Amino acid sequence: MATTTAPPRAGAPVGAPPVAAPPARPRRRRQLAPLWLISPAGVVILAVTVAPIVFLVFTSFTDYDQRSLFTGAYDSVGLGQYQALLADAEFWRSLLRTVLFTAAMVGGSVVIGMGVSHLLTRLSVGMRYTVTVVLIFAWAMPNVASSIVWKWMFQPGYGVVNWLLTQVGVFGDMTNVDWGNDAGLAYTSIWMLIVWQAVPFIALTLYAAETQIPLEYKEAARLDGASELRVYRQVTLVFLRPTLLLVTILSVIWDFNVFNQIWLVSAGGPDGATSTLGVFTYVTAFVGFDIGRGSAISVVTTALLALLTAFYIRNLVRSGEDL
Template sequence: MADPVVREEHAAAVGDSPRRRPPRRGRRQWAPLWLLTPAGLVMGVVTVVPIVLLVLISVTDYDQRSLFTGAFAFVGFEQYAAIFTDSDFWWSLVRTIVFTVAMVVGSVAVGMGVAQLMTRLGTVMRYVVTVVLICAWAMPNVASSLVWNWLFQPGYGVVNWLLTQLRVFGDMTDVAWSQHPLLSATSIWALIVWQAVPFIALTLYAAQVQVPQEYYEAARLDGASEWTVYRSITLVFLRPTLLLITILSIIWDYNVFNQIWLISQGGPDATTTTLGIFTYKTAFVGFDLGGGAAISVVTTLILLVLTAVYIRNLVRSGEDL
């Protein structure tokens, strides 16, 4: 029978000492919470608190008078009943949906084309295109919106001059794009697509270069055309990335405000008034802060549904990988 001292020394040598204290699980369980506390406090201050205040204001008659006197009254769901019976709200919602669909389809389609183009370029040109895309993506949307507005200005706008030189649409020199319903919507659409393409193109390119080349070689050996190869192989591998990019684009484009306001301010004749513009005009132009808050709550609920869809698909795509 081995000596107890010898057994203890042997256990200590192999790292299995019977006297070793078990780890303190309580401290380990609390450590992640302590590390997340600063970020949680910031998120609570900048996200949760404003949403709570927004909901509270939406059930009051808070207006311009309340800003100076602080007097207001709780009206319950009267603000929500008012906006749901307001035809301008529903038209703004319809315009928002149409704008969102058009911008998402345009940005994703152009982004897919640019990503496919980058796979065919040489090393030098690919780096040049990447730098150009990053520069366009890094430009603040306020600055780019102002520059974009100058490009389409009547009299000295570069775009108007170029279209006039093409002699296809006639003399476009004095055309005010922001004063024409279709032209203002087209200008805003082109601006948002231009801003969204860099992120989509670079993300899809990064995903596309991960596709195994053996699949392409086998398909081409079987005589498949380039369109068949792209549809049967590339799109299949890009499906999770495309789905997530599309959902993100829907959320972002649904919230577009700066570009529309800086170019057309929702005009002419409210043809470019989306929910964001309608909320701003209701709350800060008409000083119906309660009504504007109610519209914002409804918009937030719609975005929460979109975000839930995004997270659900994100989890699913992670499980499929």
């Protein structure tokens, strides 16, 4: 076997014996090192994410119910759960409510977040820090705690919002109005709550992106006689397009799955008027204990969100190519 030798060192005496090269580390060991480093995180992901998803998909093809929880007995029904789900009129009503309510929540949070983001660029340093801290506090509030407090604020008899509206006098005596027992008022209350929670993330994300826009483009547009609205529309929004697409798709995914706020404020009422897919899934799986049907609803919801995510990735790649 031939021995690998290193070239003579600079300054070494002529005729000195060559120095043997150090043995190379096994290449296979170097390739496996990153896998060993990420293996703890990989085990956690498999345990808390992949395994539940696999069990969810498996359960959607069975008649898993309350009996199965105690006895472990269940039967395979194939696509029966999906066929029954697609024939269920309540599922389609819940899907329609979810789509319309998601559009209202995403539209409101993105528009208001854009306004707050642009406002941050116009404030002084002290006011900007103050508004940023307030936004972070609002965003960091757990949605369960904020939903309960929100419901207290709209309670009939002693709710502070009802008292304020009564003092204003525009809507008459609102003291004993129960927002959760009226479909329109319930949607309005939940919409304000979710938008209030979503605006901080959107505003701070867009503000970070807006501060990276070169000022030369805005100055050139102003020198050409463009108004501030036209500068914002033709310069700022062009640079913000990838970030806007990002926060919009993330908002769609989050708002499509909203459950805590709706359940804690109105419990899907009155008479199922605010029962979106999240509430419909919970009631089917954990109130009616039809776990197989609830799993099928979750799989369909995940498939819809996967289509939205694919649309986002496709448009994000196109945006990067255009820029």
